[in-house]
Amino acid sequence: MAIAIDEQRAWEAFESRDRSWDGRILIAVRSTRIYCRPSCAARRPKRENVQFFVEEAGARAAGFRPCLRCKPDQVARDKQAVEVAVRMIESSEDLPRLDQLAAAVGYAPHHFQRIFTRDLGISPAAYGRAIRVRRAENGLRGAERVTDAIYDAGYSAPSRFYEDADQRLGMTPSAWRDGGRGETIRFAVVESALGRMLVAATRKGICRLSFDEDESELRRRFPHATIVADDGSMATLIEGAIRAVEQPAAAHDLPLDVAGTAFQQKVWQELRKIPPGQTRSYAQIAAAVGAPGAVRATGSANGANNVAVLIPCHRVVRSDGSLGGYAYGLDRKRRLLEAETVSAQGSLQLAD
Numbered sequence: 001m002a003i004a005i006d007e008q009r010a011w012e013a014f015e016s017r018d019r020s021w022d023g024r025i026l027i028a029v030r031s032t033r034i035y036c037r038p039s040c041a042a043r044r045p046k047r048e049n050v051q052f053f054v055e056e057a058g059a060r061a062a063g064f065r066p067c068l069r070c071k072p073d074q075v076a077r078d079k080q081a082v083e084v085a086v087r088m089i090e091s092s093e094d095l096p097r098l099d100q101l102a103a104a105v106g107y108a109p110h111h112f113q114r115i116f117t118r119d120l121g122i123s124p125a126a127y128g129r130a131i132r133v134r135r136a137e138n139g140l141r142g143a144e145r146v147t148d149a150i151y152d153a154g155y156s157a158p159s160r161f162y163e164d165a166d167q168r169l170g171m172t173p174s175a176w177r178d179g180g181r182g183e184t185i186r187f188a189v190v191e192s193a194l195g196r197m198l199v200a201a202t203r204k205g206i207c208r209l210s211f212d213e214d215e216s217e218l219r220r221r222f223p224h225a226t227i228v229a230d231d232g233s234m235a236t237l238i239e240g241a242i243r244a245v246e247q248p249a250a251a252h253d254l255p256l257d258v259a260g261t262a263f264q265q266k267v268w269q270e271l272r273k274i275p276p277g278q279t280r281s282y283a284q285i286a287a288a289v290g291a292p293g294a295v296r297a298t299g300s301a302n303g304a305n306n307v308a309v310l311i312p313c314h315r316v317v318r319s320d321g322s323l324g325g326y327a328y329g330l331d332r333k334r335r336l337l338e339a340e341t342v343s344a345q346g347s348l349q350l351a352d
Contacts, residue, residue: 010052014038018293023079026053026072028064035059040070078115081105085116085124095128117290130262185222188230188238189214193246194332199238205255209241209307211328221306244309249276249340258306263291267301274315276340281319303327309336 013021021038028035028051035053036042053059056066056073066073085101101124102112116124185207187200192211200208200218208218218227230238240254260268266289273288274280280288286298303325305313314333318324326333 007052010038011047011050014050015044016292017041021293024054026056026059027051028053028059028062033064034067035064035072036067037070037072040067040072042067042069081107081112082116085112086127089124089128090131095125095132098124127262183222183225185218185225185227186230186234187215187218187227188234190238190242192242194328194335197241197245199234199241201234201237202257204257206237206241206307206310207257209310211308211332241310247339248309248312248314248336252310254310256307256310258311260301260304263289263294263297264301264304266290267298268305268311271302271305271311271313271315274312276312277337279315279317279337282316282324283319285316315340 010021010025010027012018013025014027017039019039023037025038026035027038027040029045030049030051031045035056051062053062053064059066084105088096088101088104098113099109101116102109105112107115113123116127183202185200185202187198187208189196189198191197195211198208198210198213198217199206208221210217215227215229218225237254240252243250244252244254258268267285270285270288282295282299282302283292285302286292286295289298291297302313302316305311308314308328314326314336316324323330323333323337
């Protein structure tokens, strides 16, 4: 049966090898009598030779046969296998091993690892760790003792939770409990080469770095935390933040304390891999985190960054090379990028 969707969108997905369309449409080529999944690596045919289907039965009935390269008939089976594995991970007290997941769905471990990562943009082990951390975070909001919530989430020891939390740049356990109640956030508003800058930190690290903001923004974002002005204890963090802003191409080792979804964390980690003086498009970041169809979600994750410059969201631009947006104004974004571009010649004075 011919597909009842916008064929132009389907063709664009095929041209870009968009994996997010696998399982949604099939592309049949009249000249070869073969049908493929959208992400097939084979050479693209002429548009006039292409026909779209929504199911294998329709393509076969029309006289087409499955591509031996991309094996489109396996897409439905692959997706079902991933769904089964996700249910196993989410319902298990202990994180299932890769070989256990693969055996349950009838795949070789290394092959299933690729399928799972391709579909969700994250490995089974990383997905399982994220589930355990989420359980612990939910438990911490109502638990009287942090250790009880950590053990109830399936961790064999508190140290394992802290290790996972550090890997995901998550807030400290006390910050998750009861909406942040009991957590103290210190802040200072200082002058920088890019204007007035807010620097706020917990005991773990910087949780907010922004421009043209003050204490009221912190209270909006952390309504149950104790917000206090810096008493001098933040001097090293403030100096490091100013240095990072004025020399954005230089590496920094400032501790961070930020929170986000598993997808946001993957995007932020990818942002930190962009070399100074270079940029990436939203589409490139989406592809790098294994979710090429999630360009809009990548843009949202980029915009949700709480620590400007330290997680360099300013290095992401539109596919046409234009700057796109920036929460603190395009002038600041342009000056940061210019400073990084000339970093080989020494630090650039950003101030006018």
